[in-house]
Amino acid sequence: MHPDRLIPWLIRNTPRVPCLPSNPLDTGQGKRFNAHVHIVNIKEPNMSQASISVSDDDDSVLSTATRRQAQATGNIFLEGPFAPVDRETTATALQVTGSIPEELDGLYVRIGPNPLKAPQDPRKYHWFTGDGMVHGVRLSGGEALWYRNRWIGSKSVQRKLGRDPVPGKTRGIFDTVNTNVYGHAGRVWASVEAGPAPVQLDSELTSVRHGLFDSEPTVPFTAHPHRDPVSGDLHAITYDAIQHKTLNYVRVSAKGQVDKIVRIPVKHGPMVHDCAITRSQVIVLDLPVTFSWWEMIKRSPFPYSWNPKHGARVGLLPREGEASDIRWFDVDPCYVFHPCNAYDLPDGSVVLDVVVHQHMFDQSRIGPEADTHPSFERWTLPAGGQRVVREMISRRDQEFPRPDERRFAQRYRYAYTVEFSVDMAGGQSVLKHDLDTRTTTEHRFAEHLKPGEFVFVPRRADSAEDEGWLMGFVSNLNTGLGEYHVLDASDLSAPASAVVQLPAPVPLGFHGNWVGAADLGGGR
Template sequence: MSRLADRAVGALIQGIRRLAPDNDGPNPWLEGSFAPVYEEVEQTALPVTGAVPPELDGLYARIGPNPVHPPQHPGRYHWFSGDGMVHGVRLKDGRALWYRNRWVRTGPVSRALGEPPAPGPRRGVFETVNTNVIAHAGQIWALVEAGPFPVALNSRLETVAHTDLGGTLATAFSPHPHLDPHTGELHAVCYDARVQNHLFHVVVGRDGRVSRLLAIPVRHGPMVHDCALTERYVIVLDLPVTFSPRRLLRGVLMPYAWNPRHESRIGLLPRDDQATADDIQWCAVDPCYVFHTCNACDLPDGRVQLDVVAHDRMFDHSTIGPDSRRVTLERWLLDPRRGTTVRTVLDDRGQEFPRMDARRIARPYRFAYTTSYGQESADGSCLYKHDLETGRLEAHRHGPGRETGEAVFVPRHPDAAEDDGWLLSFVHDANRGASDLVILNAQDVSGPPQAVVHLSTRVPHGFHGNWIGATEVAMGA
């Protein structure tokens, strides 16, 4: 889309939002453990209960929405629309050296802070980057879907530049690219809020440059938050949450909605540089929505196994945040010969943010880790460990008034067993109005934490992050 067209669409959206009715009512996504913080801080020599494993040398980083100023109309604020803020804790030599938080310097954030704009190219009619932070090709990138380019950060979480990956990225990117640990390729399925008739499969090589781009025809402009890999396929989720002109005209900040007219299907795109969109094998699936896959693999009989967190519906009524009523951990068996999908519920407890040992991406695996979702408990929120071979479930209950975010698995060493390592997550403690970085032994999830790093500030509930080892990205103390 041309710059002139971008400006026209941007002017239309801003005009619609100015005409939208004011709504100054309360908003749960701006309150309690979701309430934003309004300053950047740095804390050093962090106090620790327990012992930080000396093998952990790197940065635990996580990002989430955090408006730089209180929203003018809080009742219209959508959780997914807040300015991105990255939070990180640097661990080294058994110590927690520092915590800091930094807003991602988009144009609006830089203007609000009275700073010059960060360098680098922009695309689309919005710049917000708030959904994931990863390391690849020796760089740290903050990511989002639907339009903006990645934003490069340094190891102190400061914005370096917006990047189109050396001029090779010509589309929107994804918050959930998946790295095949055997090939070093980063695969993403991306959508652009301005392009309703195509998705894009993007491959980024070890050098941090796009090596493949494939357009995939679709209808209605589906919202595709995640994808998955097997050794043979890239898995494309084409599910019934789609672009909603009606919501756009109402001034909704995130104009996507449940669309029962949209065919619900899963695509199997061969991982072959010569494959085209015509080679995708589509499998029908009962209508639902998936934000997050856990992992996938090929089965000997030609079917594909895909583990997901499935929401019964999404954005059916709410215009400010998720509104599903039932959320389950499921295993889907995709049969490309029949074009069918068989869904099996592995656990019907409400849960989200599935993670696993990233060394097993696209291969058979045994352990999945999730966090409780939409459940009230006197013992606080839970982190679950699923043994997918035996069906055994272990839970770590963080205690009254304590709520965990997504947990990231870090192996003890490169050749460690699949669950030999640690689970790291930020835990919000309402009892003291602050947060902790909690480190659990993945082989004793229900036991006491290996270490609790105490922060003197809150980390609002957010989205995704990763462990960035000192061997992945050059970093100082």
């Protein structure tokens, strides 16, 4: 397929998913939340602007006690804890078990795919392509002030909801943003890989503009920029879905200006989901998931597939260098969505900790396979060598590795991951890896609770590396609703410090972050 025909193909094949039952506030156990809720229903196009206020005794909305069940679709990413929601909700007076730490003043926000409309054929829906939706909980003064969820305002979402287009400039052949959300330069941003510009959100999660921070969106961006904790700069490796011969190293200043771009030549259009940095290097992952014109011609829902003939290599780009300065290290074919952290060694070698999948998109065309067995490994890129040295840290299936980001690009001790299984057979624990003692502790959830990514938040700016909290959303399979959990990072075996019961589902999704009040522009 010629690139000029790519946009019509994507329009015809963009999948959408069915709406959920109309009772998101029911616990499934005959109990109702003591919360004040405002809902925007998105059931029909002519109802897209209709909103209703719901009180605790409004039987028209809360009368039926049903569990959240998605109809069988033949696609796991449209069912159960992955099933999308069909409304935007604002809730206050949230039910809290335990105590929310007084030190937490800010917003926990996470994003994921939540398609607005049902696909004609659910078997052709790919998890990575759904319309973006953010879910957030605002904390202050030891209280959970509110929960909100909002669709990210892409052109197609705004049109289908009957809303005005979100202003600003985007780029690329699509503008769906669904993969990560974070604070930078005093604002909140959502972003995705493969071309589109980020979307700025206000303090209440409404999309306010498209843009590459405070620069023109002349270069593709990524879902995973990484902030240097010393300079405040963001570092990213980016690519465009239809430019198959080039990656880009993009640096964004602490004030939001793109101040460095390096073009990196590659072959076959590799899917580079993430990167890592050290104090001196930017790490480039050129691994064998590549763009496939054959998948496009077959009208596959996702045009990337496993391609071991591409080879696998890891590059070290000096932060102030150019593409010709990259040193490449070979590695056996595998795939890495997410590094955890990296740092320089005194002898010039580099340590890179990663979650490694044995293969990816080899058979499945709807999302990650269940049999890739993602393990946590330490990769060393030796100063005098040309091949990655691999060392196993943990063989348990896991994903979403996160460090204490104050230690990013530096030697660190603790890494946090989530036990993971796409088929939902496992996935009950948040894991804490002590990289000095090589021991692992865990917080294990009940069988009906499925955690997504958890992130570390320090108690204070000068706190010890594990002195703080881990936080994230959890899907309750019994109630069909979401929960927000705050764990003591120094003692994962202890009960949660706080659990906030949410009056809406929070589907298993992608990435989130803690955004302190200073990056929210004063909004509550």
